[in-house]
Amino acid sequence: MGRPKQFEPDVAVDQAMQVFWRQGYATTTPQELARELGIGKGSLYNAFTSKHRLFEMALRRYGEMRVAALEEILERPGPVKPLLRAALQRMAAVPDDALRHGCLAVNTAAELAGKDEIATEVVSAVFSRMERALRNAVERARRNGEIDASCDPDGVAGMLLSVVVGMNVLAKTGGEPQRRLRAVDAALAAL
Amino acid sequence: MGRPKQFEPDVAVDQAMQVFWRQGYATTTPQELARELGIGKGSLYNAFTSKHRLFEMALRRYGEMRVAALEEILERPGPVKPLLRAALQRMAAVPDDALRHGCLAVNTAAELAGKDEIATEVVSAVFSRMERALRNAVERARRNGEIDASCDPDGVAGMLLSVVVGMNVLAKTGGEPQRRLRAVDAALAAL
DNA sequence: CAGATTCTTTACCCATAGGTCAAAAAGAGG
């Protein structure tokens, strides 16, 4: 009962995600959020308590999305190498024109890790899950005989995650997408 | 002539570099800078014009340092692979206890690339020079016969740079330094 | 329709950001 909300909280969190993604946490202001979500500042605080909580919700949702997308690709049946290549290429392929704001998790790690406990924990969890998905894939490839048995799945997974994270940062500074694809190939040559 | 400065501008830029490194650009305030540099806010503005200009100077200096350090290692005589390993390990080896604020260039790329023209240009230049140093090393190794002639130096250099950048981000979220060293080894396995 | 309850609106609040300015202080040159 009571007056019904005039906006969809889920949609609002998505929109907030976009804003934080574009601008970062510190440089995003409540008024900006209110404007972009199309609601008053008061409603915003009533619904989400604080800028920080809204950010947390947006970040968590973002993490779920990305992890799920990665797992979806890597768990497909068949040979693993092409899957890894597809996954990395997709993560490396920043559309180049618009949406060059990198990855929200990476940006957040750079901006807040070590300073904001919650943000640190969330991005840390995201990275761990991605690494695990990569490690699982590598192990599967090893059992398949696709790659050499002597390789260290842990090390390789960490390396692949680093590559992806690094490329997301580098993509923000310019550079052609094609170069990134070559870097992906070089990384996969380690298998 | 005129009253002499009561502080060494070079030293002040170094100190400012530390502050921006720890805290990022946006979250560092003029009063904080003044306090850390041990000078009044007025002096700060008199000497450096604006927070942004001071940041630019600090960032440029930081870039010079890191690029020079990397080149110094990679240009040593002898086999290249151990040099690459040493260079990457050094860049990956965040002391873990203190100084876990990553790399100023990486942090800046994540925070400001695409929004701040000057910052973007500076970090972009730093990354380019690092990549070039890495590429030179890889080419040398290829000429030496240390690594396979079929490898793509451009792609490998881009990959190695990505690894380093990525690890600097990941290091901020925790994780043991040892894992990073294994990731470095995995990356070098691509050679 | 009354009341309870929840949302929205608008005005308001304090602290800080980033910076400026006038006046005082400390040297150099004559």
Add this chain to the structure above:
DNA sequence: CCTCTTTTTGACCTATGGGTAAAGAATCTG
């Protein structure tokens, strides 16, 4: 020791940050 120049100090300023509160609007229950 007087002036000219540059630094420093400290007060001051405007805009905005992040957030709160009080009053009004919309819905459900009875």
